[in-house]
Amino acid sequence: MTAVPERDVQKLRKIAGLLGSEVDAEAIAALFAARSLAARCGVPLIEALSSALVVAVRARQSSTAWNPEPAPTTAAWVRKVMTCRDAPQLFNSEARDFLRNLSEQRRAPTANQMKWLDDLHDRAIRHFNMGKAA
Numbered sequence: 001m002t003a004v005p006e007r008d009v010q011k012l013r014k015i016a017g018l019l020g021s022e023v024d025a026e027a028i029a030a031l032f033a034a035r036s037l038a039a040r041c042g043v044p045l046i047e048a049l050s051s052a053l054v055v056a057v058r059a060r061q062s063s064t065a066w067n068p069e070p071a072p073t074t075a076a077w078v079r080k081v082m083t084c085r086d087a088p089q090l091f092n093s094e095a096r097d098f099l100r101n102l103s104e105q106r107r108a109p110t111a112n113q114m115k116w117l118d119d120l121h122d123r124a125i126r127h128f129n130m131g132k133a134a
Helices: 006-018 024-041 045-062 074-085 093-104 111-133
Strands: none
Touching (some): 006 024, 074 111, 093 111
16 A cells, blocks of 8 residues: 555545535535545545545544444334324424434434434323323
């Protein structure tokens, strides 16, 4: 593996962060910037990005704040959303919009979104359990 200069690796780390942007133009611009930087270093794009990734992972692992939390399984949060959407009468318009947005997104909810989803789900479960007891 050809060495990519440290300053270029740092630039690639920043550029690589933009590759996952939800804004297509931003992601495409980042890809072109990464390709240009790799060409300037004389290495294939995949090799340059690999170098940046290795450095980023090592930095993250050596950080004292590195404490990955297990992500909730997709199926679990999706089931919670679907349960809540089965009882729209329980929620105000803001909560219904939140649930609709969650059901349309592809990525897992953030920690704050999960907290709100858990609260809504608990309310829906209590509602469904009361209906069974009657």
